[in-house]
Amino acid sequence: MIWLTLALILFIFQVATIMIAEYRRPSKGFAWLSILFLLPIVGFVFYYFIAREYRHRKMIRRRSSRDVDQKVHRHPLPVVKTIQSAEQFPNPAMRGETRLFGLLRSFPDAAVTVCNETTVLASAQETYRLMLQDIERAEHHIHMLYYIWNDDIYGRKFHDVLIRKALEGVEVRVIYDGIGAYSTPKGFWDGLRRAGGQVHCFLPAFIALFDKRINFRNHRKITVVDGNIGYVGGINIGDEYTGKDKKLGYWRDTSVRIEGDAALELQRTFMNDWELVCGERLPYSEDYYPKHGVAEGEAVQIVPGGPDTQWDMILEMYFASFISAKERIYVTTPYLIPDQSLLMALKTAALAGVDVRIVIPGIADSKLTLWASLSYVEELLLAGVRVYRYCKGFMHAKTVVVDTHFAMTGTANMDLRSFFSNFEINAAFFDEHIVRRFLEDFLLDLDNSEEIELRGFARRGRLQRAKETIGRLLAPLL
Known part of the structure; x- marks a missing residue:
């Protein structure tokens, strides 16, 4: 009877913990309670290691406030042309959308820039072809951040060209996710490191598990070349995105190549993530934020999202x-x-x-x-x-x-x-x-x-x- 009472108390404690911790998101709490009822104790262990709120960590709050202070007051970005009112949009259809524009302007560090040229890419083959061309032309730096980077034909093709550029003296920096690229051998990156490139893992699986942040992954896909060309979209680095996965077959995806001010915004996101993974703060200088030749063009807004931000x-x-x-x-x-x-x-x-x-x-x-x-x-x-x-x-x-x-x-x-x-x-x-x-x-x-x-x-x-x-x-x- 004593053991039954102790088990009941333990179960009530687990239920109460989840209900109190997840009161802001009832649907998430209900999902975890369902797992707990199906898998007592085991479900709570999963919850303990997976479900912690990233944004409520004191360390992250301190980092966020510090970054805002430094970005705004100590390291101002180069002046870019932005839209300050809905009437400034070249597209007449957007000028009447004052509510939408009001939301756009409310986001910190996510301005609507207007000096951009965009190419929409509807396949990995097209994206990889242009990316490799731009990387080959890089003169100062190449920054790449990907959730998945496979050890396969395309993974090695990008890896080899990065080694060649690093040997030429170009600064090469790569971030990959600790879960997304978990199957890629760590030795895969040895050649690039020997050539002078820098590679870092975002929240390695073992560390993230015991720091209770394994649920928070860097799902971004960014390439920035010399600060004036940027890529963003759904495509990672690997053969499966070119349709070589036997199960999935043809892979339909979308990416964009952007020249101009929006590429600088992609650069800023990469630099923030770079500081997070290795502690190095890259300078907000003309080397990384160069002047570009796009005088007028399209209105583009880069919108980063993450569990360490105040708004979704x-x-x-x-x-x-x-x-x-x-x-x-x-x-x-x-x-x-x-x-x-x-x-x-x-x-x-x-x-x-x-x-x-x-x-x-x-x-x-x-x-x-x-x-x-x-x-x-x-x-x-x-x-x-x-x-x-x-x-x-x-x-x-x-x-x-x-x-x-x-x-x-x-x-x-x-x-x-x-x-x-x-x-x-x-x-x-x-x-x-x-x-x-x-x-x-x-x-x-x-x-x-x-x-x-x-x-x-x-x-x-x-x-x-x-x-x-x-x-x-x-x-x-x-």
Whole structure:
């Protein structure tokens, strides 16, 4: 009887701990409680090591306040041309979106820059070709940050060109994620280090586990060459992104190549992450923030997101753009696990007559996340949202198109992990010709997709519904 009482007290303690710690996010707390009921003690151990809130750590708070002080007062960025009012947008469709612009201006260190030239890239082959060309031309530095960097043909191809540039005297800095690139042998980087390049791991798995930060990953994909050319998007470094994965086949993804002020914003994000992983503060000098030749051009905003920031900027930009829609909202995402605000915004827009369409994968890289995504489909269809499954291969592009005034792409999936746990970075575009390019790509994706019809989807079997229930239950943790 004593052992039973002690076990009950221990279980109540575990439940109370989760309820108190997660009171701000009931859905996440409910998911962890479900795991706890299924796996007593073991579930709590997982919670202890995985679920800690990154942003509430005193060390991170001190670092954030210190960085703000230094960036604003001690290391001012070079002067870039920014938009100060909605009327300054070249795109007339954006000038009336004062609520959206009010949100854009509220983000610290995320200005809307106007001296940019953007190239939208719809495949890894095209992205890798241009990246390798730009890296070959580098004269001062090459900065690369990737969640995954595989030891395969393309992984070694980039590795070899970086070694060659390092031997030429170019500064080479690489960051990879400790979980995303966990399977890549540590010795893979020895050649680059011997050549003079610097390589660091973001939160190595063993350290992150015992520091209770293993759940917080750097999911960003950034390349910056000489401070004036930048790449950002959904593509990591590896053969699978070129369609060589036998299971997933053709890989559909989106990246952008940016010249101009927005490349400096990508540089700033990389430099902040570089300081975090190795403690070295690179100087805010003309070597890293050079003058560029883009005098006028497109309006671009680089939006970093992460668990150490005060605001959930990427989530808030999605929401603000959705509620600004009058004609269309087109979304591609590999994982459709929206929070309640985005779910409501999409449903409300569709009910108000906005053409809302979402493309998700037909082939899944994770069955659990696919079940979670499908668990949202029926209620979206009932509201008038049209949902499609991409059939040509694996849909990994993360894009949003709203009317003719807004488009966005980057590293963030439309899921709770990207909004609240991962370090992410997106780029938002406001010029009509760039938005039109994203729209054209989306329409091509529709041609390679199959629409989910409400009548047929509603007749799915009990087993499939049970899978979706499991996925929905665990969705806050995915």
